[in-house]
Amino acid sequence: MTSKLMGQGVQRVEDQRFLRGQGRYVDDVAVEQDVLHAAVLRSPHAHARVLDIDVSDVLDVEGVHLVYTYEDLTGPMAEPLPLLIPHPALTEGRTQYALAKDEVNYVGEAIAFVVAEDRYIAEDAVSKIRVQYEFLPAVVGVDAARAATDLVHADVPGNIAAKLEQNVGDAVAAIAAAPHKLELELTIERSACTPMEGRGTVARWDRDLNRLQLWTSTQSSTGVRAAVAVKMGLDLGQVDVITPDVGGGFGVKINHPWPEELLVPLAARVLGRTVKFTEDRREHFISSAHERGQVQHIEVGFDDDGRLLGLNVEFWHDHGAYIPYGLIVPIITSTQLLGPYKPQNYRVYFESLYTNTVMVTPYRGAGRPQGCYAMERTMDAIAKYLGKDRAEVRAVNFIQPDEFPFDQGLIFQDGRELEYDSGDYPASLEKIKALVGWDEFPAFKAEMAAEGRRVGIGLACYVEGTGVGPYEGAHVHIETTGKVKVATGLTTQGQGHATVFAQLVADELGVKFEDVEVVTGDTRRMPYAVGTFASRAAVMSGSAIHLAAKRAKEKALKIAGEALEADPADLEIVDGVVSVKGSPGSSIDLGTVSVLSNPLRYAFDEASKAATQFSVGDPGKPPVPEDEEPGLEGRDFYSPERATFASGMHAVIVETDPDTAEITILKYAVVHDCGNLINPMIVEGQIHGGVAQGIGGALYERMAYDESGQLLNASFMDFLMPYVTEVPDGIDIDHLETPSPLNPLGIKGAGEAGVIPSAAVFAAAIEDAEAPYVPGLVITAMPISPSELYALRHSQGLENS
Amino acid sequence: MKPAPFDYRRPGTLAEAVASLAGEPNAKVLAGGQSLVPLLSMRLAAPSLLVDINGISGLDRIEVCEQQGVDGVRVGALARHAAVLASPDVRRVQPLVPMALAHVAHATIRNRGTTVGSLVHADAAAEMPVVLTLLGGHLEVEGPAGRRTIHADDLYIGPLESALSHDEIAVAAFFPALAPGAGVGFEEIARRHGDYALVGAAALVDGDSVKVGYLSVSDVPTVVDLSGVADADLGEAALEKLEPMSDIHATAAYRSQLVRVLTERVVRSVRKAA
Structure with missing residues (x-):
């Protein structure tokens, strides 16, 4: 019997291609062909009325094929882009137009679209478009948005798109009655996904077939397909969307359709030529999406043990100039903030605010890093106030293992109850304490102090709702060669889906891993799908693939049973061969079963003769039995009632330089529970990547907007994404596996976890390192740079000395 | 793009x-x-x-020679940073050059980028202009009127602005040799490995003479003479001559602190090596 691949660190099948430069990304599509290239004129101003656009100079540029401004758009194309996720509280939702109509609201907003022989000519042409602006005051940052002295959208009072409040019990009263109370005021700044590959779209209109083919670097092929069909007035059946290799998404590519995803196919249809848009780095910084910016006010009441009695959180979420992705990010912050804790009484209120900056859509973690930051800074503050161990204060607030399923009493981002399915937080805490050396740390700290070195430790816990609905589907096809072709509709941006999904199929079908080939994100192969976000691919498509493989297997056993004159229950499949258990002589390979599954009139090779009409079948019955279909295939969908909740804890030991305030990571430890592991190597890779991104968000990256709304660091020279040299050599990882009861594999998502606790855990560790030297130093704003830590030492240190 | x-x-x-x-x-x-x-x-x-x-052939040469009566190393206009960094001659004759080059960007950039190119680009945040200025080196320049020499002190006029005229080509740079008994050191602090420094300091100590050159502090590479200053006062003495700037990565106050720390650190490193 083949040993099970579930749980094995199988090498990624993708890496042979990726490491040899054989990946095929959108920009690699149609390179041999006579492709036209697009470039976009983007607003250089954060807020202005567009009085006039003069494209007359462009029309004379040799090699220019087409110039569009808003005036050229008609019908649905001239309407605002979709508000993808409506919510009753989102009363003032505004989305941009594919090309600016009358007004621009951030630096980078698309104004005109040029298609030319090559990108050089297209950019030359863009530089010749003359626009007259009437400047309007720019609203930059949460404070300016709240002050509402100026408005981003004249018809949105207070710059408020939405206000949302949720209550469990009576937090205000509980805090008033609590023996101890604290208040915290926290801020967290913007960062962004910054995948290696930016956005990109290629479109070809096929006049012979009267249909559109679109390649795009997206996290939702089916979403783009639906949006493009609606905007172009096409039937869904006329639009194919293919997502080739994607060089990272991290959330930014779940938003759709981008203006270029509509304008490229429009131009391709009008010109009858293949048209390509490949975003450059500066464009990605100023015209895709950012995340994370919030200001938070927290009031908490607790008892002598640090047990929460009431928690009242208000926060202000900067969502940028438009809000196409709705309230998903602040809803996640407001609900996932609770982490593994029972707040007893909880009130959360947020306002989602417009600013004249790039819009905000989910970035890995999607609001959770901010929520974790609020909650974990609160736990640290309680511990400090009571003089208690930070781990102990957390432990007294944990939901206990026998309390699952645990209903937090809130409505989650998917419109369903926030009900945790499983977990074991006390066990995780024991593991993380052991892994980081929590109990031994005070001795280490004293030892370092004797050498004049400052070290500190931080701990942060989180719970992450993963695998949200509505559904994913899968199609498993066993070919007559015995090879297995698997299709699922969600997309892949480097996670290793082709590996883990093949592991699941190999296990369920009893075929060789090498014989399974997985296709994702191609609407021709699986037109029903949602997308890759919210750590959902393994849970959703993994489960669907498992179910589809089961169906294919049932059919294979039935057909093989007839061929072998055996009861299907007595059959097993090993390495692609069906045999009667205990009598290995009686067997048939899956390829032959596939041949038999499709009754033939015409033979096309030696093997297929076995399926022709004089060779097989009972003449008294229809060749394809009732309720059956020809072909050895299985198709199924997985649609869970609600999300499954992964969890974890991070701890970090940092050193801060007494002179230069440089921050060095000495040890980073992660305990992670994503239920049953399909491939521990891939899960650990996800954690490594997440931690690296989290280090970026906590210590290096920020979007440096000036008050006029110019992004001052829109390049990798000044936007300090960490290099491998800034990430610790080793990240210590331990797994806990509490299976989810919600899906057949017992799995939970793992994609985002690594990034969630970063701001919280670094703030805690740095504060701890400084505490003996700068009493009262409190970190309330993240990220933090050495320059800022130095400033804190002086401002807060002097205040508190 | x-x-x-x-x-x-x-x-x-x-x-x-x-x-x-x-x-x-x-x-x-x-x-x-x-x-x-x-x-x-x-x-x-x-x-x-x-x-x-x-x-153009021959421009990539790195040679130990004497110019204007001074021993030193001449680096041709096409000599890549990586070649200069790897040159045993350069390391022997003027060790400050490889010390600083190790901080110039990343290996892939050093493989292509040239030391002379960096000198004429005249970025005050770059390492090599400070090194040339501190050592009192010069640039050989070819123009319509033939060849001339521009001393480092006259080379840097403003941010990204050098004394070369538009019709001149820098042909080589000359770094004077380290005098017997003298010592050099280089220290910098950058946000990330290979980034432009927040502050960098190169030191040349020769007997009682102590000079420190700074990058990323002013508009142009700036050398401060700290001869005769007590070790404990080096940083403050340097700051009297400097006006560190603020930008999105560091405040002026923080840069001042780095000037204090690095000045002391770089001079100490030279003394320690001696």
Whole structure:
């Protein structure tokens, strides 16, 4: 019997291609062909009325094929882009137009679209478009948005798109009655996904077939397909969307359709030529999406043990100039903030605010890093106030293992109850304490102090709702060669889906891993799908693939049973061969079963003769039995009632330089529970990547907007994404596996976890390192740079000395 | 991120290169291209003509020689940072050059970028202009009127502005040798490995003479004479001559602190090595 691949660190099948430069990304599509290239004129101003656009100079540029401004758009194309996720509280939702109509609201907003022989000519042409602006005051940052002295959208009072409040019990009263109370005021700044590959779209209109083919670097092929069909007035059946290799998404590519995803196919249809848009780095910084910016006010009441009695959180979420992705990010912050804790009484209120900056859509973690930051800074503050161990204060607030399923009493981002399915937080805490050396740390700290070195430790816990609905589907096809072709509709941006999904199929079908080939994100192969976000691919498509493989297997056993004159229950499949258990002589390979599954009139090779009409079948019955279909295939969908909740804890030991305030990571430890592991190597890779991104968000990256709304660091020279040299050599990882009861594999998502606790855990560790030297130093704003830590030492240190 | 249109010439001789520049006030010389090409791609520079000197033979030479009565090392205009960094001659004659080069960007950039190119790009955040200034080196420049020498003290006029005229090509740089008994050191602090420094300091200590050059502190590479200053006062004495700037990565107050720390650190490193 083949040993099970579930749980094995199988090498990624993708890496042979990726490491040899054989990946095929959108920009690699149609390179041999006579492709036209697009470039976009983007607003250089954060807020202005567009009085006039003069494209007359462009029309004379040799090699220019087409110039569009808003005036050229008609019908649905001239309407605002979709508000993808409506919510009753989102009363003032505004989305941009594919090309600016009358007004621009951030630096980078698309104004005109040029298609030319090559990108050089297209950019030359863009530089010749003359626009007259009437400047309007720019609203930059949460404070300016709240002050509402100026408005981003004249018809949105207070710059408020939405206000949302949720209550469990009576937090205000509980805090008033609590023996101890604290208040915290926290801020967290913007960062962004910054995948290696930016956005990109290629479109070809096929006049012979009267249909559109679109390649795009997206996290939702089916979403783009639906949006493009609606905007172009096409039937869904006329639009194919293919997502080739994607060089990272991290959330930014779940938003759709981008203006270029509509304008490229429009131009391709009008010109009858293949048209390509490949975003450059500066464009990605100023015209895709950012995340994370919030200001938070927290009031908490607790008892002598640090047990929460009431928690009242208000926060202000900067969502940028438009809000196409709705309230998903602040809803996640407001609900996932609770982490593994029972707040007893909880009130959360947020306002989602417009600013004249790039819009905000989910970035890995999607609001959770901010929520974790609020909650974990609160736990640290309680511990400090009571003089208690930070781990102990957390432990007294944990939901206990026998309390699952645990209903937090809130409505989650998917419109369903926030009900945790499983977990074991006390066990995780024991593991993380052991892994980081929590109990031994005070001795280490004293030892370092004797050498004049400052070290500190931080701990942060989180719970992450993963695998949200509505559904994913899968199609498993066993070919007559015995090879297995698997299709699922969600997309892949480097996670290793082709590996883990093949592991699941190999296990369920009893075929060789090498014989399974997985296709994702191609609407021709699986037109029903949602997308890759919210750590959902393994849970959703993994489960669907498992179910589809089961169906294919049932059919294979039935057909093989007839061929072998055996009861299907007595059959097993090993390495692609069906045999009667205990009598290995009686067997048939899956390829032959596939041949038999499709009754033939015409033979096309030696093997297929076995399926022709004089060779097989009972003449008294229809060749394809009732309720059956020809072909050895299985198709199924997985649609869970609600999300499954992964969890974890991070701890970090940092050193801060007494002179230069440089921050060095000495040890980073992660305990992670994503239920049953399909491939521990891939899960650990996800954690490594997440931690690296989290280090970026906590210590290096920020979007440096000036008050006029110019992004001052829109390049990798000044936007300090960490290099491998800034990430610790080793990240210590331990797994806990509490299976989810919600899906057949017992799995939970793992994609985002690594990034969630970063701001919280670094703030805690740095504060701890400084505490003996700068009493009262409190970190309330993240990220933090050495320059800022130095400033804190002086401002807060002097205040508190 | 595609450059605006420009003409391109790749002459085979220095004379042709100089001739190409004549009458083209907006021409630029292309050597390693590690600063110029990104500027072109971002359309922050739009020269009418690029004169690519990579086809001129002999410009990549690194040689120990004497110039104007001083021993030193001469680095040709096409010598890549990596070659200079790896040169045993350079390391022996003037160890400050490899000390500083190790901080210049990343290996891939050093493989293509040239030391002379970095010197004429005149970025006050770059390492090599400070090194040349501190050591009192010079640049050999070829123009329509023939060859001339520009001393480092006269080379840097303002941010990204050197004393070369538009029709001149830097042919080589000369770094004076380390005098017997003298010592050098280099320290910098950057946000990330290979980034431009927040502050960098190069030191030259020769007997009672203590000089420290700073990068990323002022508009131009700045050398401060700290001879006779007590070790404990080095940082403050340097700050009296400097006016550190604020930017998105560091406040002026923090840069001042780094000047204090690095000045003391770099002088100590020289004394320790001696």
